[in-house]
Amino acid sequence: xxxxxxxxxxxxxxxxxxxxxxxxxxxxxxxxxxxxxxxxxxxxxxxxxxxxxxxxxxxxxxxxxxxxxxxxxxxxxxxxxxxxxxxxxxxxxxxxxxxxxxxxxxxxxxxxxxxxxxxxxxxxxxxxxxxxxxxxxxxxxxxxxxxxxxxxxxxxxxxxxxxxxxxxxxxxxxxxxxxxxxxxxxxxxxxxxxxxxxxxxxxxxxxxxxxxxxxxxxxxxxxxxxxxxxxxxxxxxxxxxxxxxxxxxxxxxxxxxxxxxxxxxxxxxxxxxxxxxxxxxxxxxxxxxxxxxxxxxxxxxxxxxxxxxxxxxxx
Amino acid sequence: xxxxxxxxxxxxxxxxxxxxxxxxxxxxxxxxxxxxxxxxxxxxxxxxxxxxxxxxxxxxxxxxxxxxxxxxxxxxxxxxxxxxxxxxxxxxxxxxxxxxxxxxxxxxxxxxxxxxxxxxxxxxxxxxxxxxxxxxxxxxxxxxxxxxxxxxxxxxxxxxxxxxxxxxxxxxxxxxxxxxxxxxxxxxxxxxxxxxxxxxxxxxxxxxxxxxxxxxxxxxxxxxxxxxxxxxxxxxxxxxxxxxxxxxxxxxxxxxxxxxxxxxxxxxxxxxxxxxxxxxxxxxxxxxxxxxxxxxxxxxxxxxxxxxxxxxxxxxxxxxxxxxxxxxxxxxxxxxxxxxxxxxxxxxxxxxxxxxxxxxxxxxxxxxxxxxxxxxxxxxxxxxxxxxxxxxxxxxxxxxxxxxxxxxxxxxxxxxxxxxxxxxxxxxxxxxxxxxxxxxxxxxxxxxxxxxxxxxxxxxxxxxxxxxxxxxxxxxxxxxxxxxxxxxxxxxxxxxxxxxxxxxxxxxxxxxxxxxxxxxxxxxxxxxxxxxxxxxxxxxxxxxxxxxxxxxxxxxxxxxxxxxxxxxxxxxxxxxxxxxxxxxxxxxxxxxxxxxxxxxxxxxxxxxxxxxxxx
Numbered sequence: 002x003x004x005x006x007x008x009x010x011x012x013x014x015x016x017x018x019x020x021x022x023x024x025x026x027x028x029x030x031x032x033x034x035x036x037x038x039x040x041x042x043x044x045x046x047x048x049x050x051x052x053x054x055x056x057x058x059x060x061x062x063x064x065x066x067x068x069x070x071x072x073x074x075x076x077x078x079x080x081x082x083x084x085x086x087x088x089x090x091x092x093x094x095x096x097x098x099x100x101x102x103x104x105x106x107x108x109x110x111x112x113x114x115x116x117x118x119x120x121x122x123x124x125x126x127x128x129x130x131x132x133x134x135x136x137x138x139x140x141x142x143x144x145x146x147x148x149x150x151x152x153x154x155x156x157x158x159x160x161x162x163x164x165x166x167x168x169x170x171x172x173x174x175x176x177x178x179x180x181x182x183x184x185x186x187x188x189x190x191x192x193x194x195x196x197x198x199x200x201x202x203x204x205x206x207x208x209x210x211x212x213x214x215x216x217x218x219x220x221x222x223x224x225x226x227x228x229x230x231x232x233x234x235x236x237x238x239x240x241x242x243x244x245x246x247x248x249x250x251x252x253x254x255x256x257x258x259x260x261x262x263x264x265x266x267x268x269x270x271x272x273x274x275x276x277x278x279x280x281x282x283x284x285x286x287x288x289x290x291x292x293x294x295x296x297x298x299x300x301x302x303x304x305x306x307x308x309x310x311x312x313x314x315x316x
Numbered sequence: 317x318x319x320x321x322x323x324x325x326x327x328x329x330x331x332x333x334x335x336x337x338x339x340x341x342x343x344x345x346x347x348x349x350x351x352x353x354x355x356x357x358x359x360x361x362x363x364x365x366x367x368x369x370x371x372x373x374x375x376x377x378x379x380x381x382x383x384x385x386x387x388x389x390x391x392x393x394x395x396x397x398x399x400x401x402x403x404x405x406x407x408x409x410x411x412x413x414x415x416x417x418x419x420x421x422x423x424x425x426x427x428x429x430x431x432x433x434x435x436x437x438x439x440x441x442x443x444x445x446x447x448x449x450x451x452x453x454x455x456x457x458x459x460x461x462x463x464x465x466x467x468x469x470x471x472x473x474x475x476x477x478x479x480x481x482x483x484x485x486x487x488x489x490x491x492x493x494x495x496x497x498x499x500x501x502x503x504x505x506x507x508x509x510x511x512x513x514x515x516x517x518x519x520x521x522x523x524x525x526x527x528x529x530x531x532x533x534x535x536x537x538x539x540x541x542x543x544x545x546x547x548x549x550x551x552x553x554x555x556x557x558x559x560x561x562x563x564x565x566x567x568x569x570x571x572x573x574x575x576x577x578x579x580x581x582x583x584x585x586x587x588x589x590x591x592x593x594x595x596x597x598x599x600x601x602x603x604x605x606x607x608x609x610x611x612x613x614x615x616x617x618x619x620x621x622x623x624x625x626x627x628x629x630x631x632x633x634x635x636x637x638x639x640x641x642x643x644x645x646x647x648x649x650x651x652x653x654x655x656x657x658x659x660x661x662x663x664x665x666x667x668x669x670x671x672x673x674x675x676x677x678x679x680x681x682x683x684x685x686x687x688x689x690x691x692x693x694x695x696x697x698x699x700x701x702x703x704x705x706x707x708x709x710x711x712x713x714x715x716x717x718x719x720x721x722x723x724x725x726x727x728x729x730x731x732x733x734x735x736x737x738x739x740x741x742x743x744x745x746x747x748x749x750x751x752x753x754x755x756x757x758x759x760x761x762x763x764x765x766x767x768x769x770x771x772x773x774x775x776x777x778x779x780x781x782x783x784x785x786x787x788x789x790x791x792x793x794x795x796x797x798x799x800x801x802x803x804x805x806x807x808x809x810x811x812x813x814x815x816x817x818x819x820x821x822x823x824x825x826x827x828x829x830x831x832x833x834x835x836x837x838x839x840x841x842x843x844x845x846x847x848x849x850x851x852x853x854x855x856x857x858x859x860x861x862x863x864x865x866x867x868x869x870x871x872x873x874x875x876x877x878x879x880x881x882x883x884x885x886x887x888x889x890x891x892x893x894x895x896x897x898x899x900x901x902x903x904x905x906x907x908x909x910x911x912x913x914x915x916x917x918x919x920x921x922x923x924x925x926x927x928x929x930x931x
Contacts, residue, residue, distance in 0.1 A: 122761040128752035142886040146879045194894040201876045208872040240842040248831030251776030260768035
């Protein structure tokens with residue numbers, strides 16, 4: 002079976018200006034959303050208390066809100082989580098209360114007021130200082146990863162490709178974060194892990210394309226850089242599609258079957274794989290092209306060895 | 317001949333996959349209900365404990381499938397949970413307070429598999445339920461305490477050498493001593509410099525002061541010590557909870573992570589972790605009448621206390637020294653190679669101690685262990701009422717006036733000395749701790765996470781399987797075999813590595829690896845198709861396809877591996893869990909895709925004259 006039957010080289014780079022504008026607009030939209038909506042940081046980053054309880058029957062959120070308020074827990078966010086019987090309650094960090102005891106207090110409170118046996122599903126308490134540390138650490142992790150990748154790709158390929166692939170990664174991360182900001186989805190630690198996975202995936206894709214471009218620069222005699230990039234993209238297109246499809250298939254399985262806790266993770270990855278596939282075609286190679294990649298940059302200097310032109314005597 | 321794999325390569329692939337499968341096998345056996353018995357407060361579990369456990373179980377006619385003494389713990393396995401619960405209750409009441417009896421699940425791995433080191437994967441708390449705390453050690457307090465110690469030390473040193481000073485005060489990272497004249501400054505400086513080599517001295521003759529600061533090295537030592545000390549204390553307290561397989565671990569510069577699998581009553585856990593245990597030194601009341609005290613007539617200034625074996629003694633109420641002053645304690649042997657405990661006090665403690673012991677030479681002194689245990693009762697504000705438990709751990713005769721360092725002798729065994737030292741050290745917190753993070757996952761949610769995660773893995777796998785089969789036909793089967801081998805290897809490696817824990821993000825990592833592992837195969841197969849289209853022969857195409865895809869696969873995977881390793885190194889919690897499965901997955905998928913499929917392809921299609929290829 003064959004999904005794509007390409008007889009001729011697709012002129013991808015013809016649309017590169019459109020793609021640049023498209024990407025730029027998306028990036029601007031993402032940053033605008035960061036400014037307006039901000040990111041809906043989850044408990045891991047903001048600190049506070051979260052309690053998830055399972056009711057025997059469908060739970061009435063208004064009633065729970067009232068119970069919470071009358072007990073003095075103001076500003077509690079009460080939501081369904083996954084199903085109508087599961088309820089999650091969030092409280093911001095409170096200075097005057099011994100926050101680490103809060104979870105059990107609320108559980109007892111809800112149990113008493115509802116008259117049902119509640120299933121305590123999880124209680125999370127995160128101090129306010131932990132979030133700052135985490136943001137710092139997460140940012141540091143990402144930065145270190147990017148620098149190491151930059152160095153490796155620059156070493157193995159060429160600095161233009163390295164810069165191109167790292168900018169493509171930035172592009173993917175910012176757009177994925179942008180999606181979370183626009184939709185107001187909660188950004189927690191698992192989503193951070195997903196963003197890191199997007200980096201991994203996008204990188205994988207970009208390297209495969211760059212590898213082919215390098216190979217073709219060495220192999221294909223005629224044609225300028227633009228043509229060679231087009232040829233390479235066409236050649237790798239089928240692979241890019243198939244891999245995206247299989248990855249999206251498993252991510253779809255995760256999205257629909259993985260449960261509420263992993264939903265944010267799956268959402269980030271589904272979107273990230275889309276964007277990563279697009280960016281490996283347009284962003285990375287467009288940048289390498291714009292930076293003036295040429296044949297000479299990729300063809301290794303041939304060192305004349307004595308007797309190299311002679312036939313090998315012993316196989 | 318093209319596309320021929322040597323026999324050794326075939327055998328190697330077969331061998332690696334078989335070893336992977338062998339070590340993945342324990343995961344299929346599930347777990348047996350068990351009860352784990354460990355000693356508390358320095359009590360050791362020995363062969364006699366084992367015997368008494370056995371006797372209790374036989375007496376109560378509780379069936380058990382195996383019983384063993386391992387790593388200082390008695391582990392009893394049962395065939396069902398009913399027997400397990402019954403045994404727990406019985407053992408709890410017969411063994412008493414000196415032992416903790418915890419419910420546990422132990423792998424049902426067959427003996428032959430366990431003998432070659434086969435263990436199932438360890439599940440993170442998000443998959444099995446339980447509570448994890450992150451506690452932060454207050455380092456400011458630790459440094460403050462060190463500063464106070466310096467002030468006391470300097471004062472007594474200067475006084476002893478008759479060097480006159482005006483005052484000793486705290487300042488940033490150290491203290492400042494002011495004097496009346498330059499001569500005193502010089503004398504003090506040369507004296508203190510000699511005694512404290514890890515401090516920095518700077519005199520200011522205009523202001524008549526000598527400022528002493530701690531070096532970075534010294535500060536680091538103080539923090540390190542505070543952290544280690546608190547970890548020891550928390551370990552002791554966690555043991556009191558009777559939890560199977562607890563984990564107490566440092567994280568970073570000032571945090572301690574505590575994981576208590578299966579704990580439901582988090583309130584109790586928190587209370588115990590925050591509870592205080594300490595030591596007091598008091599005098600034995602030798603004049604009082606012990607017998608009448610037992611009958612209820614205790615002298616006003618004394619108290620009736622018992623030791624571990626229930627032997628009563630009459631002890632004076634006045635406290636000579638509290639455990640707060642103990643800076644360090646260790647066990648060793650005296651000149652007659654009898655076990656002893658060496659104790660070091662801080663300066664205020666040392667002067668107090670010196671005065672107190674001077675008056676009591678030749679008299680018996682009592683070491684009392686004090687512990688605050690939470691009770692079921694609550695006060696009017698809803699706070700738990702703590703109960704004070706006092707127990708005599710040692711009675712010794714004071715041999716002479718004691719100073720900063722002294723020793724306790726007359727201890728029966730080396731292990732007892734060791735445990736006493738541990739208790740003394742564990743008695744007082746060097747710096748206060750505070751819970752900064754708590755995550756409790758109920759058992760139902762844990763089970764649900766496992767189920768959903770497995771469903772996602774199986775579902776994702778099935779979809780990819782079908783897709784690859786349709787798309788690449790015969791080669792699709794090869795890719796699917798590689799995928800299956802890949803999963804087996806991931807599970808095998810995860811089970812083999814002692815530190816690797818499977819978490820929910822880790823499961824997601826496996827799912828993602830499956831998606832990405834296909835990539836290597838796709839790269840190769842697409843290359844083969846390309847070569848076939850360009851008119852090359854079948855054998856040539858296979859050969860070229862693998863060859864050309866090799867460097868691409870290597871580059872792509874190494875870059876991703878770099879990212880995964882960095883995530884593992886700097887990340888915590890879910891990020892680490894994800895990074896573990898991802899890095900293992902990358903390595904195994906490289907092996908299965910490059911070497912594994914090549915071997916299969918070569919064995920099936922290699923070295924034959926073929927006109928068409930099912931790809």
